[in-house]
Amino acid sequence: MKWSELSDNWCPVARTLSVLGDRWTLLILRDCLLGFSRFEQFAESGGMTRHILADRLKRLVEAGVLVRQPYSDAPKRYDYILTDKGQELAPALMTLRDWGKKHLPVRRATAS
Numbered sequence: 364m365k366w367s368e369l370s371d372n373w374c375p376v377a378r379t380l381s382v383l384g385d386r387w388t389l390l391i392l393r394d395c396l397l398g399f400s401r402f403e404q405f406a407e408s409g410g411m412t413r414h415i416l417a418d419r420l421k422r423l424v425e426a427g428v429l430v431r432q433p434y435s436d437a438p439k440r441y442d443y444i445l446t447d448k449g450q451e452l453a454p455a456l457m458t459l460r461d462w463g464k465k466h467l468p469v470r471r472a473t474a475s
Contacts, residue, residue: 382426387411388419389456392445395429396453400442428452 372378383389390409399405405416420443423429428449431441445452 382422382428383452385419387415388423389459391416391419391423391443392428392449392452393456393460395443395445395449396456400444401434402441402443405443423449 372381383392387409390411391405394405394408399408402416402420405420406413409416411419420429420431424431424443427446429443430446432444434440434442
């Protein structure tokens with residue numbers, strides 16, 4: 364089953380996953396909550412290809428999670444800002460963060 368096919372699913376979790384259900388999208392949202400808003404910031408932070416980033420930003424704008432606001436006319440450049448709908452995802456992302464801190468702690472090698 365493709366992600367887009369979940370958008371009409373009876374389950375609200377499945378419908379939500381049709382918009383947010385991949386790691387790149389969640390990392391973009393994380394960066395938005397950290398104050399990032401520009402394509403280059405997302406590209407440097409997330410580690411995804413520019414093609415994937417452009418696709419995910421477009422999907423988030425179409426879903427009403429982000430809004431595009433121009434900040435430069437020549438060349439045309441945009442800020443990507445969380446909408447109220449996007450801001451409502453903050454508690455879910457904080458829960459994912461807290462779960463990861465608790466159950467998946469960073470393991471650092473000890474000095475010999």
